[in-house]
Amino acid sequence: MQAPVSPARIVEAPVSQKNPENPENSAPARPDGQKPVSRSHTGPMHPACDMLKNVRFAGTLVPHSFHRHIRRESGTTDFEGVGIMSDILYHYRPAEIRDRKTGRITGYRQRFRGDKFQISYRQYAEHYGIST
Structure with missing residues (x-):
């Protein structure tokens, strides 16, 4: 009750x-x-x-449109593809830089080093438990 x-x-x-x-x-x-x-x-x-x-939620977020657009040849949702795309989206989404005293946002930074996010197919397969 x-x-x-x-x-x-x-x-x-x-x-x-x-x-x-x-x-x-x-x-x-x-x-x-x-x-x-x-x-x-x-x-x-x-x-x-x-x-x-x-x-405040952190980490990967999955837009609803991913389930409509990321499909297998059979027409069903490709959940591994959705997970991988949401992970890529997370890494390209800027991280907030906050003032430690006030908690206010002072700027943004990228979440990866270098000019682009780099991860191998093997790393994604291990992370999501996908057989290659």
């Missing part, structure tokens, strides 16, 4: 503006006169979502 969330932890969603030209996309008026709440979230935040709002 889920524990109740205290009112202090409930984050009010941004208020959407009523658009007379497109009433379907505007938030419904509330009979009690309070501000309308966004349609995307109308209740208290789930505790797991609340905990994750402050987590």
Whole structure:
């Protein structure tokens, strides 16, 4: 059973503006006169979502489009290819340089040395457990 969330932890969603030209996309008026709440979230935040709002994820991220475009000849998603492409994307994504005292971003740097990222097919095969 889920524990109740205290009112202090409930984050009010941004208020959407009523658009007379497109009433379907505007938030419904509330009979009690309070501000309308966004349609995307109308209740208290789930505790797991609340905990994750402050987590900064690092490492490879997989864009959804990779699953649509990186395919085998049979038409199925090539998951090894998706993993390798997301790893390449990670290495080309600039790393943030932060001030140690303030935590503010002061610049960016590339994640690899030299003029381009270099890794062998054998290294990728070992990393992803792919037989060559």
